[in-house]
Amino acid sequence: SQELEQSPQSLIVQEGKNLTINCTSSKTLYGLYWYKQKYGEGLIFLMMLQKGGEEKSHEKITAKLDEKKQQSSLHITASQPSHAGIYLCGAPYYNTDKLIFGTGTRLQVFP
Amino acid sequence: NAGVMQNPRHLVRRRGQEARLRCSPMKGHSHVYWYRQLPEEGLKFMVYLQKENIIDESGMPKERFSAEFPKEGPSILRIQQVVRGDSAAYFCASSPPTSGRSYNEQFFGPGTRLTVL
Numbered sequence: 001s002q003e004l005e006q007s008p009q010s011l012i013v014q015e016g017k018n019l020t021i022n023c024t025s026s027k028t029l030y031g032l033y034w035y036k037q038k039y040g041e042g043l044i045f046l047m048m049l050q051k052g053g054e055e056k057s058h059e060k061i062t063a064k065l066d067e068k069k070q071q072s073s074l075h076i077t078a079s080q081p082s083h084a085g086i087y088l089c090g091a092p093y094y095n096t097d098k099l100i101f102g103t104g105t106r107l108q109v110f111p
Numbered sequence: 112n113a114g115v116m117q118n119p120r121h122l123v124r125r126r127g128q129e130a131r132l133r134c135s136p137m138k139g140h141s142h143v144y145w146y147r148q149l150p151e152e153g154l155k156f157m158v159y160l161q162k163e164n165i166i167d168e169s170g171m172p173k174e175r176f177s178a179e180f181p182k183e184g185p186s187i188l189r190i191q192q193v194v195r196g197d198s199a200a201y202f203c204a205s206s207p208p209t210s211g212r213s214y215n216e217q218f219f220g221p222g223t224r225l226t227v228l
Contacts, residue, residue, distance in 0.1 A: 035219070042202060043219035088154065098144065098156040098167055099217060
């Protein structure tokens with residue numbers, strides 16, 4: 001069965017530092033979603049990637065999907081306290097509409 | 112355009128009672144998905160519905176759980192005779208009708224946190 005593994009599991013960085021979160025799949029990805037979750041709240045959609053080699057940016061967050069479509073990275077430039085939360089990668093399970101998710105990366109940003 | 116709405120946000124039930132969770136998708140969205148997040152675990156798919164149809168219920172427990180998305184009104188996730196192990200956050204997501212792209216973004220609601228005493 002397909003699984004998504006995220007690394008690191010948690011990350012503590014100082015404000016202003018750059019950071020990268022990785023998401024690795026055991027199978028070829030049909031697409032890759034990045035979400036952010038704050039404690040007690042729902043998931044905020046960040047980006048969706050579908051093509052090998054695709055890269056998207058929004059404000060200070062950049063996500064990439066590798067050419068082989070088995071790994072994605074999320075990069076935050078000049079982190080701020082507002083970036084704190086749990087980052088989840090999700091992917092369609094094989095060629096279906098249901099999503100499977102990684103276990104999440106908990107990010108803390110301190111001043 | 113309001114986002115996905117879920118209510119109640121918090122629900123407390125005693126063992127053996129029924130829990131009803133509601134989800135109103137975003138305007139124009141006809142696909143609804145339910146996910147469950149158990150404490151210290153990741154999000155797990157439960158069921159995928161379109162209006163009046165269950166498309167994929169492969170993640171639903173075989174007993175006590177049911178879901179519907181009627182022609183009018185919100186989608187309902189119903190849990191009968193709740194047990195302590197049902198305590199979790201239940202999230203609903205919606206997406207627009209398939210538009211020719213391979214997959215559509217799924218937008219999530221704030222979740223319903225169910226506590227079973």
